[in-house]
Amino acid sequence: MHDEVAAPRPVSLALLAVQTLNGLQLGILLFLIAAGLTLTFGVMNFVNLAHGVQYMVGAYLAAMFASLTGGFWSALALTLPTALAFGLALEFLVFRWLYDRDHLSQILATFGVILFMNQGVKTIWGAAPLSVPMPDALSGSVALMPGLLFPVYRLALIAVGLATGLALYLVINHTRVGMLIRAGATNAAMVSALGVDIRRLFMLVFGFGAMLAGFAGAMVAPILSVEPGMGDNLLILAFVVIVIGGIGSIRGAFLAALMVGLIDTLGRAFGAQMLRVALAPAAANQTGRALAPMLIYILMAAVLFHRPSGLFPVTR
Amino acid sequence: MTMRSQTPAILLFAGLALFPFVARFGAQAYLLTLGARTLILALAALSLDFLVGQGALISFGHAAYLGIGAYAVVLASMAGINDLLAQALIAVAAAALFAALTGYVSLRATGVYYIMSTLAFGQMLYFLFVSLSALGGDDGYTLSSRSRLFGEPRLTSDFAFYYLCLAALALAYVMLTRICGSRFGRVLNAIRQNPLRARALGFRPFPSRLAACLIAGAIAAVAGALLANQSEFVAPAFMSWQRSGELLVMTILGGVGSLWGAVLGAIIYLALEEALSLLTDQTHVLIGPLLIVVAIFGRRGLAGALAPKASGSAA
Numbered sequence: 001m002h003d004e005v006a007a008p009r010p011v012s013l014a015l016l017a018v019q020t021l022n023g024l025q026l027g028i029l030l031f032l033i034a035a036g037l038t039l040t041f042g043v044m045n046f047v048n049l050a051h052g053v054q055y056m057v058g059a060y061l062a063a064m065f066a067s068l069t070g071g072f073w074s075a076l077a078l079t080l081p082t083a084l085a086f087g088l089a090l091e092f093l094v095f096r097w098l099y100d101r102d103h104l105s106q107i108l109a110t111f112g113v114i115l116f117m118n119q120g121v122k123t124i125w126g127a128a129p130l131s132v133p134m135p136d137a138l139s140g141s142v143a144l145m146p147g148l149l150f151p152v153y154r155l156a157l158i159a160v161g162l163a164t165g166l167a168l169y170l171v172i173n174h175t176r177v178g179m180l181i182r183a184g185a186t187n188a189a190m191v192s193a194l195g196v197d198i199r200r201l202f203m204l205v206f207g208f209g210a211m212l213a214g215f216a217g218a219m220v221a222p223i224l225s226v227e228p229g230m231g232d233n234l235l236i237l238a239f240v241v242i243v244i245g246g247i248g249s250i251r252g253a254f255l256a257a258l259m260v261g262l263i264d265t266l267g268r269a270f271g272a273q274m275l276r277v278a279l280a281p282a283a284a285n286q287t288g289r290a291l292a293p294m295l296i297y298i299l300m301a302a303v304l305f306h307r308p309s310g311l312f313p314v315t316r
Numbered sequence: 317m318t319m320r321s322q323t324p325a326i327l328l329f330a331g332l333a334l335f336p337f338v339a340r341f342g343a344q345a346y347l348l349t350l351g352a353r354t355l356i357l358a359l360a361a362l363s364l365d366f367l368v369g370q371g372a373l374i375s376f377g378h379a380a381y382l383g384i385g386a387y388a389v390v391l392a393s394m395a396g397i398n399d400l401l402a403q404a405l406i407a408v409a410a411a412a413l414f415a416a417l418t419g420y421v422s423l424r425a426t427g428v429y430y431i432m433s434t435l436a437f438g439q440m441l442y443f444l445f446v447s448l449s450a451l452g453g454d455d456g457y458t459l460s461s462r463s464r465l466f467g468e469p470r471l472t473s474d475f476a477f478y479y480l481c482l483a484a485l486a487l488a489y490v491m492l493t494r495i496c497g498s499r500f501g502r503v504l505n506a507i508r509q510n511p512l513r514a515r516a517l518g519f520r521p522f523p524s525r526l527a528a529c530l531i532a533g534a535i536a537a538v539a540g541a542l543l544a545n546q547s548e549f550v551a552p553a554f555m556s557w558q559r560s561g562e563l564l565v566m567t568i569l570g571g572v573g574s575l576w577g578a579v580l581g582a583i584i585y586l587a588l589e590e591a592l593s594l595l596t597d598q599t600h601v602l603i604g605p606l607l608i609v610v611a612i613f614g615r616r617g618l619a620g621a622l623a624p625k626a627s628g629s630a631a
Contacts, residue, residue: 041428049561097612103374103431108568109611111561116604123598236439236557243432286449293443297436301421304433308425 014148019269020262025154027261028161032216033234034241034253035168036209042185042248042314044099044202047106050090050113051238052231054210058083058217059226060121063130072135072222079218080211087210091203099202114232122228129225132218157219164212165254172250181205185248185314237264240296244303246310256311260296267292324622325489325576332482336475348474349546350590355481356542358582359488361566362575363535366492368564369573370501371528372508374431377418377438378563381533383445383555384411385540390457390550400463400471404541411537412530414441419529423522438560445552456551463545471545481542485579488535492575495531504528569610571617580618 065075141149172178192198245252272288339347388407570581592599
């Protein structure tokens, strides 16, 4: 995640803009992953540790299809249905047996899925990191302002994420399925009692969430190395996002994802410099380095302290 | 909670006490090292089982206490304190402080929010130690020797060290069993079963839950101090979230709420991992599905399967 675009040393407007865009891009990526996660948590009250695996599988599928077909777009087109099928298969084999069970059983099973898949991708595709070619149309950089070059692909990533967010908003708030999902997040038992096949709704939410995570994995594959365990750390960040945003809330996930992405990126980039106002340079560097990765967790603790159900709690 | 039969626990500890003698017929040094490591992680899993089984507090950051205990040994030996008991005391104090600070925030949340907040605090501590270059940062810190016990280097023998770990585990087991049977344990259990009713009877959940976090954290920190001595090396990886997850898996595998089940769960998990690694380097491809099967079909873990009646109420 931290292979941000290199930027000139002194703090300038251009540097600030580059890092803000980097933060925005991380936030968008987190949103794509957190959206499915917050719904499975919210609608099914299901602790799914294996959601990061779906992101990893998306990236691996993109790498495999890219080397088979030779192109990024064809790989993406093949990855989406395969990621969906993978998610549905997981739901059928593992998750649907655990909906009525306590969180402990869910943790045990999904931890098992992580162990299996992290080793599984190593067995199938090898332990060495894979790479995915960037589509020609989106390679290169554009000058956003004097002295500020930013890669087109990262801009496209931000645009795609925003479009996905908008589409999700429309689906959740203005369609019948969306209404059922919102109702399910509020009171799943009641929705079931009203004659909705709640199991099918669960399956739909689950498969769709898996596909979104796989989509995120495929989209970032060209700018990251695809390797086993790549979903683990992102999963933790996605948890932070949904807890800050309020479990079950897409709007909360969106805003929290942008917050976490920006704070993490800007904190790492400028934290030490900002501390120099108050501290000696050496002390500021040391404190900044220690504090920057902790910022988002401090934010989460602060949010939990004041709002134990996140910023946008789903009313029950 | 019903009074439970102690037979499985007695058999388990007798087996552990005899293990070094059986190990003589095999690769003794290797088996004793593995055994001590298993006992240490069993100690951590035991403390987590107390938290989860008695308090219904599912902590996904319990490995933080292993790290606190381990780094307490590093910092104490840097300051010239080499005695294990003194080091363990420092570890316990540090763990109690961390448990009090994080518990004050975490315990405001419930359910999934509680799980996630413990995870966040674990990650916070992890990144703190990654960034502390004076303690080796990400690469960790190698200890010059094992700690002393009552002024003498008694822990250099793997045999002695194994029995020290076993003594710590047995002591913690007896202590936690006594706590479960005490007034405090009963209140904690009542709060777990029905917070609303317990509140109506005049028991506030927060102080009892916080006390449970302090007890579990302190025991896990002792495990951390032992772990630092066992490997003579300390790294932030001791408190990674994967390690917290492993501790939870050991606890759930063993069967939550019986205490001895967590010890058994740790033994089975680590023995399985070790045994499979002799056969194949794809251990997790086999262990993963096994955990899934246990989660789906095994309702109360190994303790539930071995002693169906003896195991108390399921969480």
